[in-house]
Amino acid sequence: MTEGVLIGARLALMIDLALLMGLPLFWWVMGMAGRRGVLVALAIGGMALSALWLLASVAAMTGTPIIPPDWASAQILLTMTPIGPVLAVRGGALLLALSCASAGRPKLVLIPAAVAAATLAWTGHAGATExxxxxxxxxxxxxxxxxxxxxxxxxxxxxxxxxxxxxxxxxxxxxxxxxxxxxxxxxxxxxxxxxxxxxxxxxxxxxxxxxxxxxxxxxxxxxxxxxxxxxxxxxxxxxxxxxxxxxxxxxxxxxxxxxxxxxxxxxxxxxxxxxxxxxxxxxxxxx
CATH class of the missing domain: 1.20.120 (Four Helix Bundle (Hemerythrin (Met), subunit A))
Structure with a gap:
């Protein structure tokens, strides 16, 4: 069950970040106005799904249930592995994307959204290559x-x-x-x-x-x-x-x-x- 939750969290997070970047990119190429509310929801969703992915990863690595979370193992993962910096960069990018979207500038969301999407490369096989x-x-x-x-x-x-x-x-x-x-x-x-x-x-x-x-x-x-x-x-x-x-x-x-x-x-x-x-x-x- 834990593996299924981890895969589901990865799936939802990938779709969320792909849309957060892909929508403003297409709007910019096509000269379209874009929709602020959609981007706000996607930026908030990216933060929530990143947290779920972290907890599911901890559960999969330690063999413990997701609820209640193993906060000690989560702290180790965040402070002693590259996961911490990756999530920090993603979180900052998502906050910036949220700020741009909330300010009614959806096309500017593209840059921080691209940074947030790029962090996925450090959470898969590419992140383990030296x-x-x-x-x-x-x-x-x-x-x-x-x-x-x-x-x-x-x-x-x-x-x-x-x-x-x-x-x-x-x-x-x-x-x-x-x-x-x-x-x-x-x-x-x-x-x-x-x-x-x-x-x-x-x-x-x-x-x-x-x-x-x-x-x-x-x-x-x-x-x-x-x-x-x-x-x-x-x-x-x-x-x-x-x-x-x-x-x-x-x-x-x-x-x-x-x-x-x-x-x-x-x-x-x-x-x-x-x-x-x-x-x-x-x-x-x-x-």
Missing amino acids: DMAGTIHRAADVAHIWAAAGWIGALAVLLHAVLALRPATAEMRRVATMLSRFALMGTLIVATLMVSGIINGVMIVGLAQMPDLAASRYGWLLGAKLMLFGLMLGLAALNRWRLTPALESAMPQRAIAHLRLSLLVETSAAIAIIALVAWLGTLDPMG
């Missing part, structure tokens, strides 16, 4: 996290817009333009995810051990993640080249329905990928 290899691994992981956040934020905005879309309205052209303009951003995101993902895989597993993944749980979960990523790529291409142009066809209602389904499946696949990443981060690659 020396220069560790620096390269963490840099690749940060790039991977930022690219994923950009995609998640874009999906959230696009899905919301398409679900509310009705034929023969002024919103049709605006949504079509938004989808078309996302093409360049999406290409950069995919390229970053692929390059950084390859670097991360080599750093975590090693080239010589790659064949051994087929016999491990880690390998099977990683394979599922890659299959879902391929599905997302296919759906993104379908959205760009077939469904978006169809919005201006003689049958927009059908195009909207297909686009809604495609974005729902793509978003579901993204959430499933984050769930797998949350699980993979608790496993030994060769275990």
Whole structure:
């Protein structure tokens, strides 16, 4: 049960921080105003979920229940391991993001949100890699996290817009333009995810051990993640080249329905990928 809570906390925290960075990034690229209340909730949620993740990590490491918390072990983790500085940086970034959002400047949230999201690289396998290899691994992981956040934020905005879309309205052209303009951003995101993902895989597993993944749980979960990523790529291409142009066809209602389904499946696949990443981060690659 403790492992499940830890994975759940990691999943919720990753989604929260991805949205906190991804939403203002997409709003900035698209020239949109943004929503202050959403960012305020995400910043507060990031703090609460970080605390839950800490308590779940302590419980998993010590074999004790989460409630009541083992405060002595938590204090050791915070003061004698890199977890303390990582959470301090994240907490400061989230407070700054909360301040910017509360002041009605949602686009400025992007910078502290990017810092908060980057701290996730120090709480997974990249955080355990040492020396220069560790620096390269963490840099690749940060790039991977930022690219994923950009995609998640874009999906959230696009899905919301398409679900509310009705034929023969002024919103049709605006949504079509938004989808078309996302093409360049999406290409950069995919390229970053692929390059950084390859670097991360080599750093975590090693080239010589790659064949051994087929016999491990880690390998099977990683394979599922890659299959879902391929599905997302296919759906993104379908959205760009077939469904978006169809919005201006003689049958927009059908195009909207297909686009809604495609974005729902793509978003579901993204959430499933984050769930797998949350699980993979608790496993030994060769275990």
